Amino acid sequence: MQPDKIDIAIIGGGLAGGLIAFAIHRAAPQLSLGLFEAGESYGGNHRWSWFEQDLGPAGTAFLEPFEKKEWAGGNEVRFPAHSRRLSSNYRSLDSRDFDAGLRRQLPQSAILTGCRAQGIDAQGVTLSSGERIAARAIIDCRDACPSEHLVGGWQVFLGQHLRTAAPHGVDRPVIMDATVEQPGAYRFVYLLPLSATEIFVEDTYYADSPNLDAELLRSRIAAYAQARGWQSETLHEETGVLPVITGGDFDAYRFSLSRTGVTLAGAKGGFVHPLTSYTMPIAVENALAIAEAARGDLSNLPAFVEARAQEHWRRTAFYRLLGKMLFEAAEPAERYRVFQRFYRLPEPLIDRFYAVRSTTLDKIRILSGKPPVPLGRAIKVLLGKGSPLVQGPRP
Known part of the structure; x- marks a missing residue:
């Protein structure tokens, strides 16, 4: 049974929507809110990573309640002409831990998974079940989708969490191993050592096409592991196709998605790193700013976030x-x-x-x-x- 009226309805329980919900609840716990997600868990099937210095003290403290993997000892990159070890420490959050963290931190009444939005407007959300929930403010954080108004290419990837029969020998994150074959795209392998015998291996491409051949990428990961002598089993797998934005008409893009009185945020709202697709620093910064604004007049949220989106487009x-x-x-x-x-x-x-x-x-x-x-x-x-x-x- 859903509440029939709330202060804030957040549509889409991915990284942006989840962090906005958590930030608002932390900053203004008197506000009732609902985090509506079509799936059965928040965050989908993803892993988000960032460098330690990306967030600053406020952002780091904000993410403290979420269980995450942290590495000291820096990171590496590998290219045909050179390899390099850098000193920046690395962090990573699995969507399953993100889901668990939100369920711990948000009020039970705000946890609304399995609730697909059929329609939204300035007065509330209508679910696919036909149920209508009124809200004083609506924040749309649903997934981004291709648009004729934006141009660019694609980042295509498949990642596997592997368990190796013997220690794999990787002791720090490898952000890019580009010593691999380059088959008509910029390809690199991304490595996160989760323990001595568990490692996340992602095969990534900056490609002209959004096509993802899962079987081909699985075979390339298997070949990469075999070349390093890893006998392994796959514990988990994720895939992704993300836009790499190189230009376009941002005003037309935002207008094509806008609804009067509805706040448009997250990747759908343009809040991404257009080249790397690293979203955690941007999502944290935006969530904290929106939460502070929500302490005031909620009717001002759409204009406030619109201004932030325009500024983000300019600075990127x-x-x-x-x-x-x-x-x-x-x-x-x-x-x-x-x-x-x-x-x-x-x-x-x-x-x-x-x-x-x-x-x-x-x-x-x-x-x-x-x-x-x-x-x-x-x-x-x-x-x-x-x-x-x-x-x-x-x-």
Whole structure:
């Protein structure tokens, strides 16, 4: 039995929606809220990771109630021309632990899984069952979907949690192992050592197409494990297809999804890192800001978050430019050279890049010197004369 009226209805219980619900409850516990999720658990089937310094003290304290994996000792990257160990420590949150954390922290009345929204408006949400729940404020955090108004490419991945018969020997996260074959896309393997005999292995592609061939990716992970002498069994698997946004008409995109009086947030609202798809720092920052705003007049939430979305689009323009260079100036099998060059730069610059805090000097440094792509094509991209890739399957 659902409540028939609440203060805030949050539609979509992924990372953004879940964190917003938790932040609002923590900041304004007097407000009644519902976190509506079509599935039976929050967070779907995902793993979110971030670097320790991405969040700052407030964000780190905010995530303290969630059980997560933490590594000291830095991280690694591996490319054909060089490998590098960096000092930044790493964090990762599994969606199953995210779900468990939300169920511990939110009031029981707010836990509304298995509740698919059939329609939403400024006055409430109508569920697929036909039930109507009135709300003073609606926040739409449902999954992003392809749009004719945005352009770019795709990040396609399949990850497996493996248990090895003997210690696997990986003692720190490997953010990118790009020493693997580059089959018409920028491919790398991502490694998270979960214990001495358990490891998360993800095969990732920056590809022109959103097509995901699960069997092919499974076979490549198996070959990667075999080459390292790992005899293993698969404990869990996840897949994903994420847009890598390189441009578009953001106003038209937001307008196409907008409903008067409804707050549009999360990845659907454009709150992503357009190149890396690292969402945790952005989701935490946004959740804390929305929670603070919810302490005031709830009718102001749509305009408040709209302004934040527009500012986020402006401050991530540089990362979209780099995405254009990756997808338009580099041949698919040579895209790894863009990241190979990037990972020769000073470590503080790399840290700020992932946290969406690149300075003007950082941007100059990234673009200066000999480009890792053909010069003529790089110049065309920098001048905005490239041919962007439409989000969606190519004809």
